[in-house]
Amino acid sequence: MKIYIVIPAHNEEDNIAKTIQSLVNQQLKPKRLIVVNDNSSDQTSKIVNRFRKQHPWIELDHKKSSDEHLPGAKIIEAFYHGYDLLDENYDLICKFDADMVFEEDYLIRLSQQFNENNRLGIAGGQCYIKKGNEWVLENLNSDDHIRGSLKAYRKECFLEIGKIAKSIGWDTLDELMAQYYQWEIRVDTSLKVKHLKPTGSNYSNGATRLQGVATYRMRFGLILTVIIGLKRAWIKREISLFFSYIIGYLQAKTSSTSFIVDTKQGKFLRYHRWKAIFRRIKIK
Numbered sequence: 001m002k003i004y005i006v007i008p009a010h011n012e013e014d015n016i017a018k019t020i021q022s023l024v025n026q027q028l029k030p031k032r033l034i035v036v037n038d039n040s041s042d043q044t045s046k047i048v049n050r051f052r053k054q055h056p057w058i059e060l061d062h063k064k065s066s067d068e069h070l071p072g073a074k075i076i077e078a079f080y081h082g083y084d085l086l087d088e089n090y091d092l093i094c095k096f097d098a099d100m101v102f103e104e105d106y107l108i109r110l111s112q113q114f115n116e117n118n119r120l121g122i123a124g125g126q127c128y129i130k131k132g133n134e135w136v137l138e139n140l141n142s143d144d145h146i147r148g149s150l151k152a153y154r155k156e157c158f159l160e161i162g163k164i165a166k167s168i169g170w171d172t173l174d175e176l177m178a179q180y181y182q183w184e185i186r187v188d189t190s191l192k193v194k195h196l197k198p199t200g201s202n203y204s205n206g207a208t209r210l211q212g213v214a215t216y217r218m219r220f221g222l223i224l225t226v227i228i229g230l231k232r233a234w235i236k237r238e239i240s241l242f243f244s245y246i247i248g249y250l251q252a253k254t255s256s257t258s259f260i261v262d263t264k265q266g267k268f269l270r271y272h273r274w275k276a277i278f279r280r281i282k283i284k
Contacts, residue, residue, distance in 0.1 A: 001091040001111040003030040003152075008078030009098035010065075013042040015196045020051050020058065022101045028108035031090065034059045034082035035098070038074075044098075061085060076166050083163075093158055097149035100127075101194035109191060110152055121157030121183025122175055124150045125191025129198045138195055139235055143187050144276060145175065150193055157183045165260050168207075169214025173260065176218075176269045208232070208241045212248025217259050219266025224273055225249045 005023065009016055016035070023033060035048045037060060048060045063081045065074060079095050086093075092114060106125065114120050124146035128135040148171030161177040164170050175185050211232075215225040229245030251257075261269060 001028075001114060002089060003028070003092045003094060003107060003111065004086050004090040005030045005033045005094040005096055006079050006082035006086075007033070007035045007096050007098050008038050008075045008082070009035055009040065009044050009048075010038040010078075011040045011042045012044050012098040013040075013047060015099035016044055017047050017051075018101050018196065019096070019098055020048065022104075023107075024051065024055060024058075025104045026102070026107045027105050028111060030057065030094075030107065032057055032059065032086060034061060034085060036061050036063055036078045036082040038063045038078040038081075039065045059085070073166050073168060076164055076170055079164065080166070088155075091155055092152050093155060094150075094152045095148070095164070096151075097195075099196040100149055101196065103192065106191055106193070109188070113186060113188065114152075114154055117184065117186075119182070119184050120186055121154050121161075121178040121181075122146060123152050123186045123188065125188050125193045127195040128192050129195050135192075135194060138198065143189060144185070145172070146185065146187055147171070149195065154183075157181070167214060167217060167260055168210045169218055172214075173218055173269075176272055177261075177265070179272060180265060180268050208244035209248035209251070212245040212250075213252040213257060214248075215245070216249045216252035217257060218261055218269055219259055219263070220270060220273065222249065224270065227277065 007019065020033075020035070023030060035058070037045045037048065045060065045062070048058070051058050052060055061082055063078055065077065083093070092111065110123060113123055127138040127147050127149065129138045151171065151174070157178055160181050160183075161174055165173050178185060212225060212229065215228060220228070225245060229242040232245065233239050233242035259266065
């Protein structure tokens, strides 16, 4: 399989070399890897250039944006900055973060899964973070959701779902839309990926409020937003995150913010989120 990878990177001098080296070491190497240097003020660009000189399939592009780290639109805009430089001669398109370290068989095992199931649309492993001397499963992982930091899409699925939404919440919407078009999603728990910088460690105060905006734009409704906000606050042990979710949702509603799915799609998204909630309750 021909694999293309885009990595948005903002001030990742501490991590980017480890990420790229882990991709250089892959048993199945990507055909193209584009790192988008998104307004970095550190040595990110120089580090990537060192790899470029040795590996012609590695490319570097530059993008200007703000220094504020917000999940969602900013990182996806950087992704598209790189994606637009690619041709369409690929089988899998991957959006990886610049602080991930992959085992050398990650891509070949991932490609085997896509080869074995022609309805597999999106797949990925799970993130592990370092605590003390051990690598432990990051608490935001679940067995039915692929983290936005290591998404791999089959080309046909990627195009049918309209690619990636330029909005916070994109990494939930993509999977729900894939299911809407009857593609399968798979989290391979045996594919362990080291996450060097835990999720949310450098988000601004407005990031969580934007996540509340996203639930409105996906037509989740207030009750689902309350449940999602409570879950995130519980995971992070920070009650203020819950109020940020609700404030974001209500602000979007009162200002009549535009939706990113139509009515039929919104109904489908709500159904699947409720289905997932009831399944977890039943399991427990």
